[in-house]
Structure formats: C-alpha cells, structure tokens
Amino acid sequence: xxxxxxxxxxxxxxxxxxxxxxxxxxxxxxxxxxxxxxxxxxxxxxxxxxxxxxxxxxxxxxxxxxxxxxxxxxxxxxxxxxxxxxxxxxxxxxxxxxxxxxxxxxxxxxxxxxxxxxxxxxxxxxxxxxxxxxxxxxxxxxxxxxxxxxxxxxxxxxxxxxxxxxxxxxxxxxxxxxxxxxxxxxxxxxxxxxxxxxxxxxxxxxxxxxxxxxxxxxxxxxxxxxxxxxxxxxxxxxxxxxxxxxxxxxxxxxxxxxxxxxxxxxxxxxxxxxxxxxxxxxxxxxxxxxxxxxxxxxxxxxx
Numbered sequence: 114x115x116x117x118x119x120x121x122x123x124x125x126x127x128x129x130x131x132x133x134x135x136x137x138x139x140x141x142x143x144x145x146x147x148x149x150x151x152x153x154x155x156x157x158x159x160x161x162x163x164x165x166x167x168x169x170x171x172x173x174x175x176x177x178x179x180x181x182x183x184x185x186x187x188x189x190x191x192x193x194x195x196x197x198x199x200x201x202x203x204x205x206x207x208x209x210x211x212x213x214x215x216x217x218x219x220x221x222x223x224x225x226x227x228x229x230x231x232x233x234x235x236x237x238x239x240x241x242x243x244x245x246x247x248x249x250x251x252x253x254x255x256x257x258x259x260x261x262x263x264x265x266x267x268x269x270x271x272x273x274x275x276x277x278x279x280x281x282x283x284x285x286x287x288x289x290x291x292x293x294x295x296x297x298x299x300x301x302x303x304x305x306x307x308x309x310x311x312x313x314x315x316x317x318x319x320x321x322x323x324x325x326x327x328x329x330x331x332x333x334x335x336x337x338x339x340x341x342x343x344x345x346x347x348x349x350x351x352x353x354x355x356x357x358x359x360x361x362x363x364x365x366x367x368x369x370x371x372x373x374x375x376x377x378x379x380x381x382x383x384x385x386x387x388x389x390x391x392x393x394x395x396x397x398x399x400x401x402x403x404x405x406x407x408x409x410x411x412x413x414x415x416x
Contacts, residue, residue, distance in 0.1 A: 132170035137163045140181045142216050144225075146174040151217060158217040176225050178213060182282060185209045185231050185238075192290070193239055195246040197254055203246065204290045209238055210282040211274060219278030230277055237273040238284065241266055255289060 137143045143161040145152040145168055152159060152173065161175075168175060186208035187193050193205045211234065213219050223230045245262050246254050254262060263286065270281040291299060363370045 133167050134165060135168060135175045136165050137161050137177060139163045140179065141177050142180045142213075143175050143177045144216060144220055146176060147172060149174075151220065160216050176220070178216060178219070178225065179227075180213055180216070182210050182212045183227075185211060185235060186287070187235075192288075193242060194292075195243050197246055198248065198250045201251045202292050203251065203254070204292060205242060205246070205286060206288040207238070207242060207284060207286050209234070209270065209284045211279055212282065213278060214275075214280040215278035217278070218276075222277045230274075230279060233277060234274055234279060234281070238270055238281075241269045241273070242284075245269075259286075 135143070141163060143166070145159065145161065145166075147169070187206050189206065193207070195203050195205050197203060219225070219230065223233070245266050249258050249262060253259075263284070266284050267281075270284045274281050290296070
C-alpha cells in the first residue's frame with residue numbers, strides 16, 4: 114500500500130510539474146490569465162519574455178503572442194477605392210508593417226485577437242489613404258507628390274494603433290490602377306487623342322509637302338523661263354549671225370545668190386516624180402531656163 118501511495122504521489126507531482134511549466138520561444142511574449150484576468154505583480158501587468166516559466170495548474174491560462182513584425186495587405190481581389198481631388202476613381206493596393214508594442218493594452222483592447230486588431234487597423238489605414246488621395250490630383254498622387262504623400266501616410270499611420278497597443282512601422286503603396294469602366298474610357302480617350310495627334314501631324318506634313326512642292330514648281334518655272342530666255346537669246350544671236358552671213362554673201366555677188374536661191378526653189382519644187390507645177394512659161398520662176406543659152410549665166414552657174 115505504501116508503494117502504491119508513493120507511486121501515485123510521484124505521478125501526481127510529475128503531472129502537476131508538467132502542467133506548471135510553460136515555455137515562451139524567441140520572438141514571442143506571453144500573458145498569464147487567472148480566472149480570465151491578467152495576472153499582475155504589485156499592480157503591474159507581467160509580460161513573460163522568451164524562456165521557461167511557471168504557473169498554477171488548472172487555475173492559470175497562458176496566452177502566447179507573436180511579437181515579430183507582421184504584414185497587413187489589402188486583398189488583391191478587393192483593392193481600396195479612392196477618389197482624387199478631380200473626382201477620379203483609383204484602385205489602390207497597399208501593405209503595412211506592424212507589430213505589438215504594448216501587449217497588455219493589445220489584449221485589453223482586442224481580447225488578444227489578431228484578426229480583430231488587423232480589421233480595426235485596416236479601417237483606420239483606409240481612412241488615412243483615402244484622405245491623402247483626396248487632397249491631391251491623380252498626377253500628383255501617382256508621380257509628382259508621391260513621396261510627400263507616402264511620408265504623410267506613414268506619419269499618420271504611426272499613431273493609429275497606439276490605443277490598441279500596436280505600432281505601425283511602415284506603409285507602402287503596392288499598386289495603383291483604374292476601375293475597369295474608367296480604364297476603358299481612358300483607353301478610348303487615349304486612342305482618340307493619339308488619332309487626333311496623328312491627323313494633326315499628317316496635316317502638318319501635307320502642309321509642309323505642299324510648301325516644298327510649290328517652291329519646287331516655282332524653281333522649275335524660273336529655270337524653264339531662264340532656259341527659254343537664254344535659248345531665245347542664243348537663237349536671236351544665231352539668226353542675227355546667219356542674217357549677217359546671208360547679207361554678206363548676197364552683197365558679195367547678188368546675181369549668183371539669186372541664181373542659188375532659184376536652184377533651191379527648183380529642187381524643192383521637183384522633189385518627187387509625181388509633183389506637178391503649173392505656172393506660166395514666161396514667169397519669173399523660169400527666168401534661168403530662158404537664159405540657159407546666155408554665156409554669163411552659164412559661167413556663173415558653173416562657178
């Protein structure tokens with residue numbers, strides 16, 4: 114009987130010992146709850162750091178919390194809708210880095226529920242992001258004033274979780290898009306603007322082409338006119354030179370010149386066999402035929 118009692122006592126001691134010990138790993142902290150209330154030491158809530166600790170079995174309950182930096186991100190399927198200063202709708206995806214700063218306050222405000230804490234934190238961050246986007250135009254929020262806006266969001270976010278025992282470390286905008294209906298209208302407007310720009314460029318090109326063509330036509334006209342002028346001057350000088358030559362030749366021997374012109378007339382008149390010429394025999398055209406027996410004429414003709 115003594116052996117059984119000893120064994121039973123040892124077993125009870127081991128069970129109680131096992132139930133009295135709890136371990137907190139690195140990166141975690143724990144609270145000890147006794148009958149649902151946080152155990153405090155002289156009015157100060159005790160937070161258990163990593164290591165091995167003891168509790169009262171069946172009376173105390175241990176709640177362990179992750180004290181490392183955690184991430185809160187907007188769902189990709191449900192991005193945050195914001196309205197800019199010029200009433201443009203944007204879909205914003207962001208993420209925030211946060212961690213538990215004051216564990217007792219976190220437990221008292223949220224009941225130790227991380228999901229509840231993230232829900233409250235997301236609502237407050239959404240309000241901050243919407244407010245900052247509402248102060249700026251789309252161009253300012255996306256590019257020009259983006260750094261300043263992100264700094265303002267970060268500063269405001271660092272204070273929103275203090276009443277919950279949280280500290281927001283950083284907030285970053287991950288992606289900015291337009292709603293589908295707005296995106297379609299933007300693409301349509303961009304296509305219309307590109308088409309209008311292309312038409313303006315084509316019109317400008319056609320205008321420049323017409324100016325170049327008109328200038329080329331003008332140059333062609335001027336070159337042709339100058340060429341005609343130079344050709345007329347050259348022909349005039351040639352005709353003048355030819356007239357002078359003919360005049361000198363005629364003045365040197367008028368009789369022979371008249372005879373030579375008559376021969377050219379005879380040659381041109383009787384160029385073909387079927388040519389017929391009807392004139393009076395005693396006309397001037399046959400003047401040299403009548404004088405065929407004249408010696409002077411024959412001499413001149415032979416020359």
